[in-house]
Amino acid sequence: MNKKEHLQAQSKTRAFLIRAEIxxxxxxxxxxLMMLNEIKLDExxxxxxxxxxxxGNLINYIKILAEEKKSELVAQLKAIQASREYL
Structure with missing residues (x-):
């Protein structure tokens, strides 16, 4: 891969990272997640x-957000189950 292709790949990956952050x-x-999925291993x-x-920081942040969302959903499910038992 020549230098121009190398710089284009870096620029493309940076654009995906910026759009994912936004x-x-x-x-x-x-x-x-879809934008991060567009980044190829060779890039x-x-x-x-x-x-x-x-x-790595972006992926870690997404992981933390997913864990928080999971915790919220589990709490909501427990509340629903408790209210069903009450009825």
Whole structure:
């Protein structure tokens, strides 16, 4: 891969990361995941350490959000089950 292709791949990956971050700020987790899914493994191999770190932070943040959402859903389910038992 020549230098121009290498820079284009980095630019494309950066664009996906930026759009994923914006989606997360708008609370669109599914959109952020779809954008991260667009990043190919061969493109990741060309990223700088800083970009890989940013990607890792973004994935970790999505994981935390998913765990929080899961906890909220479990709490809601428990409340529904408790109210059904009460009735």
């Amino acid at each position: 989606a997360l700020k708008d609370n669109r987790i599914e959109d952020a 990741m191999s060309m990223l700088s350490l800083e970009e890989l770190h940013a990607l």
